[in-house]
Structure formats: structure tokens, C-alpha cells
Amino acid sequence: MKKMLAIATMAILASCNTTKGVSSTNWLGKVVTIKSDCPENGTCTATREIGKSLGEDKYSDELYPKIIDNPETILIHYEFDRKKADENYADDFHKEEIFIQIPTNTFKKEYNNEQLQDVKLMFGRHCYCKGSAGYFKITEGTLKIDNSENKTKVKLTFKAPVTQLIDNIEFTVE
Numbered sequence: 711m712k713k714m715l716a717i718a719t720m721a722i723l724a725s726c727n728t729t730k731g732v733s734s735t736n737w738l739g740k741v742v743t744i745k746s747d748c749p750e751n752g753t754c755t756a757t758r759e760i761g762k763s764l765g766e767d768k769y770s771d772e773l774y775p776k777i778i779d780n781p782e783t784i785l786i787h788y789e790f791d792r793k794k795a796d797e798n799y800a801d802d803f804h805k806e807e808i809f810i811q812i813p814t815n816t817f818k819k820e821y822n823n824e825q826l827q828d829v830k831l832m833f834g835r836h837c838y839c840k841g842s843a844g845y846f847k848i849t850e851g852t853l854k855i856d857n858s859e860n861k862t863k864v865k866l867t868f869k870a871p872v873t874q875l876i877d878n879i880e881f882t883v884e
Contacts, residue, residue, distance in 0.1 A: 731881070740884035749875045752792040752804075758862050758883040759785045764811050764830045773845040775809050775832055786810040786862060786883065790876050801838035806876050808833055808848075810864065812857055821853040829853065833870045842872035860884060 731745035736757050748754035763780035777785065792804040811830035821829055831848040851868030865880045 736883070742884075743882045745880040745882075746878055749790060749792070752790050754788070754790050754876075754879075754881075756786065756788045756864075756881050756883045759787070760814060764809055764832065773832065773847065775834070775845060782814055784812050784814055784857070784862065786812065786864060788864070788876075788879055788881065792875075804837040804875070806833070806835050806874060808866065808876075808879065810853070810855075810866075812855055812862070816858050818856045819854075821855075823850055823852075826851065826853060829855075831868075833868070833874070835870070835872055835874065839873075846871050 731743040732748075733741055733743045734755065736742050736755050738757055738759070740758065742756045744754050744756065746754075759777075761779060761781050761783070762777055762785035763783040764785065765776040765778035767774050767776050786809070788808040788810075790806045794802045809830070809832040826849055831853065832845055833848050834845045835843050837843055848868045848870060851866060853868075854863075854865040856863040861882055861884045863882045867878045869877065
């Protein structure tokens with residue numbers, strides 16, 4: 711009886727544990743903890759680059775992430791990359807990415823809809839999907855940022871102007 715009570719107690723305690731997310735190391739060697747669900751059949755990752763920002767491409771009217779040096783900003787990049795099929799298909803790819811440019815100072819802030827213009831926020835969709843691939847500004851949604859010297863916490867719920875697989879992300883990146 712005591713064993714059954716002990717097992718039941720341990721099961722209850724184990725079920726009370728909150729989900730902390732999936733931790734991994736990105737290509738920069740920094741720890742990334744992704745708390746939101748990554749779409750099936752793919753991988754999600756994030757990077758945080760201090761001293762980088764999104765620049766303007768003066769040779770094109772199209773929106774495109776041109777990464778430049780800027781000591782006053784941090785560039786956060788979140789990426790979902792769908793795994794390819796076992797067979798070799800020419801157009802078997804789908805990638806979605808989000809770029810967020812924020813100031814380097816420590817802060818905690820929430821941005822809603824029109825306020826998203828205060829942050830450079832860009833969504834990219836890459837696939838064989840005529841008319842809906844490319845880069846787009848995000849103007850609808852909620853962005854919560856908690857930035858410190860060592861890491862940045864991001865929670866973003868958004869609506870892109872095209873069909874999207876990711877619309878809710880939450881992660882911490884060093």
C-alpha cells in the first residue's frame with residue numbers, strides 16, 4: 711500500500727512540472743530555448759546578433775533583409791525549416807523566418823498592432839507558392855520583448871499578409 715501511495719504521489723508531482731521548452735545550441739554556439747510548438751516535420755531555431763540591424767536596399771523597391779552593422783541594435787532571427795521528403799523533388803522546400811530589430815539597451819516592453827512599427831519586424835516565406843513567397847512587414851499582432859545584456863525573451867503572435875505556418879512563437883536566445 712505504501713508503494714502504491716508513493717508511486718501515486720510521484721506521478722502527481724511529475725505531472726505538475728511546467729513545460730520549460732526545448733533547448734538547443736544555434737550555429738553561433740548560443741543556447742536557444744523554444745517554448746512554442748514548432749510545426750510538424752520541421753526544425754525551429756533562433757539567433758541573436760548584437761551590433762546588427764536590417765538595412766534598406768537602395769537598389770530595389772522590394773522588401774528584403776539586408777543585414778548591416780549597427781552598434782546600437784540587436785537583430786533577432788527566428789526560423790522554421792521544413793524537412794524535405796525522402797524522395798528528391800525539385801520544389802520540396804518551405805521555410806519561414808522572422809527578423810526583429812531592437813535597441814541594445816535593457817528593456818521590457820509590449821507592442822500591439824500599430825506599435826509594431828516602432829520595431830523593425832519582418833516575416834519571410836520561401837516556398838514554391840506563387841504570389842505568396844517573399845518578405846513582408848508585420849503590422850498585426852502582439853510582440854512582447856524582455857531584453858537584457860545576456861539574453862532576449864520573445865513572445866510574438868502575428869498575422870502575416872500571406873498564408874503562414876507559424877503565427878505564434880515564444881523563445882529565449884542568448
